[in-house]
Amino acid sequence: MTHVLITGADGFIGRALTRRLAAAGVALHGRTVQRLTLCDLRLSEAPSAPHVTHVAGSVADPEVVRRATADQPDIVFHLASVPSGQSEADFEQGLSVNVQGLIGLLDTLRRQGHRPTVVFTSSIAVFGAPLPEHIDDDTPLRPTLSYGAHKQMAEIFIADLTRRGALSGRSVRLPGIVARPPSPTGALSAFSSELIRALAAGQPYTCPVSADATLWLLSLQGCVDNLLHAAAPQLALPPGLTAWTLPAQRLRVGQLVQAFEQRRPGCSQQLTFAPDATLEAQFGRLPPLDTTAAQAAGFCHDGDVGTLVERAVQAIAT
Numbered sequence: 503m504t505h506v507l508i509t510g511a512d513g514f515i516g517r518a519l520t521r522r523l524a525a526a527g528v529a530l531h532g533r534t535v536q537r538l539t540l541c542d543l544r545l546s547e548a549p550s551a552p553h554v555t556h557v558a559g560s561v562a563d564p565e566v567v568r569r570a571t572a573d574q575p576d577i578v579f580h581l582a583s584v585p586s587g588q589s590e591a592d593f594e595q596g597l598s599v600n601v602q603g604l605i606g607l608l609d610t611l612r613r614q615g616h617r618p619t620v621v622f623t624s625s626i627a628v629f630g631a632p633l634p635e636h637i638d639d640d641t642p643l644r645p646t647l648s649y650g651a652h653k654q655m656a657e658i659f660i661a662d663l664t665r666r667g668a669l670s671g672r673s674v675r676l677p678g679i680v681a682r683p684p685s686p687t688g689a690l691s692a693f694s695s696e697l698i699r700a701l702a703a704g705q706p707y708t709c710p711v712s713a714d715a716t717l718w719l720l721s722l723q724g725c726v727d728n729l730l731h732a733a734a735p736q737l738a739l740p741p742g743l744t745a746w747t748l749p750a751q752r753l754r755v756g757q758l759v760q761a762f763e764q765r766r767p768g769c770s771q772q773l774t775f776a777p778d779a780t781l782e783a784q785f786g787r788l789p790p791l792d793t794t795a796a797q798a799a800g801f802c803h804d805g806d807v808g809t810l811v812e813r814a815v816q817a818i819a820t
């Protein structure tokens with residue numbers, strides 16, 4: 503039996519993770535999910551079931567954290583976050599949720615002495631921009647957005663609490679997860695999902711990065727698979743290592759368009775390009791990616807561009 507807490511449960515990834523864990527009797531790493539606690543600002547579409555508890559409110563509010571952790575979860579997926587654009591525009595909100603909220607939550611778990619497993623969704627934004635010519639497990643973290651700085655601070659705090667034995671932390675740096683349904687997200691990298699949605703529907707779209715722009719992509723399904731894997735008790739954790747850059751497919755925008763054309767000829771007829779130099783520099787110049795440590799720990803990407811495209815299209819409908 504296990505008790506799982508998901509914060510950010512009403513978000514794009516949180517909903518997909520919730521769907522995988524909410525069915526009665528579902529097992530996670532051999533243990534039945536006996537209780538599932540969902541926390542977000544709002545939980546408008548969260549599943550209702552006797553074993554599912556809803557905690558609506560901010561993770562930056564100690565009372566909300568107290569309620570969300572009251573029954574001492576065994577596994578915590580901490581996804582609640584203020585996205586990149588919003589964290590740049592509103593410094594105090596980003597700091598309060600992404601840093602102070604995270605510290606409050608994890609310190610509450612530390613005080614409980616229950617030593618849960620904590621899976622944290624970090625981001626490739628920790629690397630900053632411009633990126634070096636190659637990224638691997640030794641690449642220094644030099645975030646150039648407040649959001650990326652928050653993620654790095656969180657990784658450090660989680661590593662320290664893990665070192666102290668207060669919890670078992672696993673930070674996974676997510677690449678672009680595709681394809682989110684349309685919604686104002688505040689994420690500066692949302693164009694990759696907009697492009698995929700337009701190609702899937704054969705609709706007009708002006709792409710804000712060039713056809714030569716390179717992206718690191720992982721499907722929503724692949725992302726959830728990796729988050730669940732990150733919670734495995736038997737995950738190989740070399741001493742001192744608590745953060746992994748997840749494997750992703752590195753694709754040129756042109757390659758992605760070609761894969762959609764193979765699936766549905768003519769779908770890119772209404773696609774035009776108007777590259778924004780700042781956006782392209784920050785999100786469209788992603789170099790070759792070496793994720794040896796993550797692969798050794800059993801994390802993986804979607805395999806090939808065709809599978810990524812099919813899964814990305816499926817995610818739009820969710």
Ligand SMILES: NC(=O)c1ccc[n+]([C@@H]2O[C@H](COP(=O)([O-])OP(=O)(O)OC[C@H]3O[C@@H](n4cnc5c(N)ncnc54)[C@H](O)[C@@H]3O)[C@@H](O)[C@H]2O)c1
Nearest residue numbers: 510512513514515542543560561581582583623625676679
């Ligand atoms: N989607 C991606 O491509 C991507 C890439 C890198 C990292 N990530 C990270 O993965 C996680 C999930 O991403 P997502 O795409 O589902 O984002 P999302 O914005 O769709 O979901 C985040 C959720 O957090 C909730 N939230 C915000 N402030 C909160 C607060 N104060 N208290 C409680 N909940 C709060 C929001 O209401 C939202 O439902 C985030 O931590 C994000 O930084 C996502």
